Amino acid sequence: MxxxxxxxxxxxxxxxxxxxxxxxxxxxxxxxxxxxNSSKAVEVLEAYEGTLEDDYPPENERYEHNEMLLYKISLFEECGMLDRALEEMQKKESKIVDKLSFKEQMASVLFKLGRFDESESIYRSLLFMNPDNYKYFIAVQKCLGLYSDNGQYSAADVERLSALYNSLKEKYAWSSAVKRIPLDFLEGEKFQEAADNYVRPLLTKGVPSLFSDLSPLYEHPGKANILEQLFLKLEDSIRDSGCFPGW
Structure with missing residues (x-):
């Protein structure tokens, strides 16, 4: 213990x-x-900062100091002191050199403060930097009120989600995530079409993790059967003609 x-x-x-x-x-x-005792941890870090000169840190210690500042901000967030976290980020931005972590934490704090438009804007800028990060896509959904923990969506939400990912697909056509995530909420023929478009390039490349990637979909009613029929169709086409249907 x-x-x-x-x-x-x-x-x-x-x-x-x-x-x-x-x-x-x-x-x-x-x-x-x-x-x-996160609040006491914050007090300790603030006491430490009180021992430093205004021009601290020197160039060779900037990253270490940056890590400490980000840690303190995460403690504010953990304690529910979101306004303090935001104030600290705005005040210490020039001393935080890890701009990616800074943006992620800023977006998280703004979201928890209910400032969804600002949070969404930052997450979209993060998507521009890394369009294969699933977390950023889900965060954009949450900012738009289009995320469900249980994966159940109304017809209206599915329509809005489809429009969202179609627009994102135009910007990030090479992204795997932007093609994979819609498989979680699409149903029926739209699911089959999206799954077909998603799996063909990965089968062509021989990506071994494809079936592990798709396995969570087996829990969705009907999707396992659609995937089975899709792969059997692709297999038959390859056996008969040596290529996928329509190629």
Missing amino acids: RDLSGFVETRQQLLSLKPNHRMNWIGFAVAHHLNS
């Missing part, structure tokens, strides 16, 4: 012995965090 209270005491003793070492401050904060 972990003695987290003892860990906190040990880290405090180490900090008392060497208060000039950054890692002792961060270690003390992490100890409080692990001991389910």
Whole structure:
């Protein structure tokens, strides 16, 4: 069993012995965090920042300081202190060099504050940077109110989702995610058509993870049968003509 209270005491003793070492401050904060006291962890990090000069950090320590700032912001977010997290990000933006993590955290905080338009805008800019990141697509859906934890969508939502992914597909035609995610909400003939378009290039390339990728769809009523018929059709065509149907 972990003695987290003892860990906190040990880290405090180490900090008392060497208060000039950054890692002792961060270690003390992490100890409080692990001991389910995130607010105290924030206090420790702010106390550490109070010991620094205004022009800190030097060039060779910018990334380490950036990591500490992002950690503190995540603690604010974890504590539900979203306004403080946003204020801290705006105040310390120039000292945060990991701009990708900064954008992700900013989008997350804005979403939790209910500022969905601003959050969506950032997630769309992140999609431009990495259009194969499933998390960004799902985040855009959430910002638009088009995400369901149980995967059940109304006909109107499916129509809106289809329009969303059709527009995204025009921008990111090479993205695998933009083709795969619609398979989760499409049904019937539209699902079959989308699945056909999705699997053909991957079968041609011999991607071994294709069937693992599709396996979650087997839980959706009717989709397993559609996929079975699709693959049998493709197999028969390859056996008869050496190519996919219509090629």
